[in-house]
Structure formats: C-alpha cells, structure tokens
Amino acid sequence: FFFLLSSYYVLRPLRDEMGIQGGVRNLQWLFTATLAAMLLVVPLFGALVARFPRRRIVPVAYRFFTVNILIFFALFHALDDTVWVARAFFVWVSVFNLFAVSVLWSLMADLFSSDQGKRLFGFIAAGGSVGALAGPAVTATLATGLGHVNLLLVSALLLEAALYCVHRLLRARPSGGGAPLPETADGDVIGGGIVAGVTATLRSPYLLGIVLYMLLYTTTSTFLYFLQADIVAKAFASAAERTQMFALIDLTVGVATLAIQVLATGRFMRRSAC
Numbered sequence: 595f596f597f598l599l600s601s602y603y604v605l606r607p608l609r610d611e612m613g614i615q616g617g618v619r620n621l622q623w624l625f626t627a628t629l630a631a632m633l634l635v636v637p638l639f640g641a642l643v644a645r646f647p648r649r650r651i652v653p654v655a656y657r658f659f660t661v662n663i664l665i666f667f668a669l670f671h672a673l674d675d676t677v678w679v680a681r682a683f684f685v686w687v688s689v690f691n692l693f694a695v696s697v698l699w700s701l702m703a704d705l706f707s708s709d710q711g712k713r714l715f716g717f718i719a720a721g722g723s724v725g726a727l728a729g730p731a732v733t734a735t736l737a738t739g740l741g742h743v744n745l746l747l748v749s750a751l752l753l754e755a756a757l758y759c760v761h762r763l764l765r766a767r768p769s770g771g772g773a774p775l776p777e778t779a780d781g782d783v784i785g786g787g788i789v790a791g792v793t794a795t796l797r798s799p800y801l802l803g804i805v806l807y808m809l810l811y812t813t814t815s816t817f818l819y820f821l822q823a824d825i826v827a828k829a830f831a832s833a834a835e836r837t838q839m840f841a842l843i844d845l846t847v848g849v850a851t852l853a854i855q856v857l858a859t860g861r862f863m864r865r866s867a868c
Contacts, residue, residue: 603729612680
C-alpha cells in the first residue's frame with residue numbers, strides 16, 4: 595500500500611499541473627470528461643470482476659497501469675504539442691486512483707480473515723499514509739531538478755514495486771503453525787451483472803446515504819480545487835514550479851491530516867460516543 599500510494603501521489607501533482615496547461619477555465623471540461631470515463635469504465639470493470647477472481651485481476655491491472663504510464667512518458671517526450679496528451683493524462687490519473695486503490699483493498703479482504711484483518715489492516719493503512727507523504731515529498735524534491743515529466747518513470751518504478759509486493763503476498767503463507775491464508779479467493783468471483791452495483795445501491799438506504807455524502811463532499815472539494823488551481827496558475831510561470839507547488843500542497847495536507855488523526859480523532863470519537 596505504501597508503494598501504491600507513493601506512485602499515485604507522485605502522479606497527482608503532475609496531473610494537477612497538466613490540468614491547467616490549457617487554462618483553468620477548461621478544468622470544468624476535464625472534470626466532465628473524467629465523469630464520462632468513469633461511467634464507461636465502471637461497468638466494464640464490474641463485468642471483469644464478475645467473471646474473474648481478484649487474484650488474477652489485481653496483478654494484470656497494475657501491470658496495465660504501469661504500461662500506461664510509460665506510454666504517457668513516451669508521448670510527452672515525442673510530441674511537440676502535448677496539450678491533448680496532458681488532458682488525457684488528467685482523466686487517466688483520476689481513473690487510476692479509483693481502481694488501483696479499490697482493487698487492492700478488495701484483494702486484502704479476500705486474503706485475510708476477519709481476525710487477521712483486525713490485526714493487520716491498521717498497519718496496512720499506516721503504510722498507505724506514509725506513502726501519501728512520501729510521494730509528494732519526492733515530487734517536490736525532484737520536480738525542478740529531474741524535470742516534472744521524468745517523474746513518470748519514478749511513479750512507474752513505485753507501481754512495479756507495489757506489483758512485486760502483491761505477487762509476494764499472493765504466494766505468502768504464515769510461518770509456524772498458523773493457518774494458511776484462505777484459498778477460496780483463488781477461484782471465487784463476485785458474480786452479478788454490469789449494473790448489479792447500481793441496483794444494489796438504489797435498494798439500500800445506507801448506500802444511498804453514502805452516495806449523498808460523496809456527492810456533497812465532491813461538490814465542495816471541486817469548488818476549492820478550482821480556486822487552488824487558479825491561484826497556482828497565476829503565481830508560478832513554469833510547469834516544474836507549478837508541479838512542485840502542487841506537491842507541497844499535497845504534502846502539507848497529508849501531514850496535517852495525519853496529525854489530526856493521531857491527536858484529535860480518537861478524542862473526538864470518544865466524546866461523541868458519550
């Protein structure tokens with residue numbers, strides 16, 4: 595999880611910078627294109643997981659994403675006018691973030707029992723939190739010296755490291771006399787149709803509440819994102835400087851979030867439960 599989120603958070607400042615290359619006013623169309631891509635990809639992904647076990651999907655998906663990163667790297671260096679490549683990259687990173695994280699957690703849920711999950715998922719999440727700090731730290735450090743486009747190779751290497759860990763995990767068995775990892779995930783599939791997730795959501799008030807929460811959260815965060823993009827676009831002239839600033843923003847937010855989680859969240863939860 596550390597390597598996966600490190601890879602994504604190396605890409606995220608690049609995505610944010612490339613999103614404003616064609617002007618902040620065009621960001622609304624990039625968000626619309628991202629929505630269209632999600633509407634297309636989510637049913638296709640649902641069809642895949644309904645037919646194939648997660649043990650097969652996760653490694654193939656990660657290798658597919660790595661190849662995509664290398665293709666974007668080649669296009670940025672081969673073409674003189676990369677505005678449309680940058681726009682495609684913006685949409686792609688958004689899709690990558692959704693599926694790379696979700697398929698990993700689904701695999702973790704398959705591999706570990708409930709008791710194992712209670713012991714291990716906290717450590718796994720902590721590794722992801724550290725990765726979410728390491729990624730923007732790497733980008734902020736290397737953006738101006740290495741070149742922001744060359745950071746794509748760094749992200750690809752980190753994603754390959756995540757894939758290596760997935761392969762090791764799939765082959766792993768606990769040492770000693772403990773029970774082996776569940777084997778049912780090798781052949782089990784989720785089943786269902788392309789729109790099974792949609793129908794299940796519409797029938798569940800709980801899931802509809804989550805959808806409403808995500809709608810409100812996305813609306814407010816998108817408004818703030820547009821303000822941030824406008825400020826950075828006006829304050830910095832070069833692409834490398836804008837990439838570095840976006841990375842520093844991500845790093846600052848990550849540190850603040852971790853501090854709040856450690857120092858305040860537990861106390862708030864205990865008081866609210868009283």
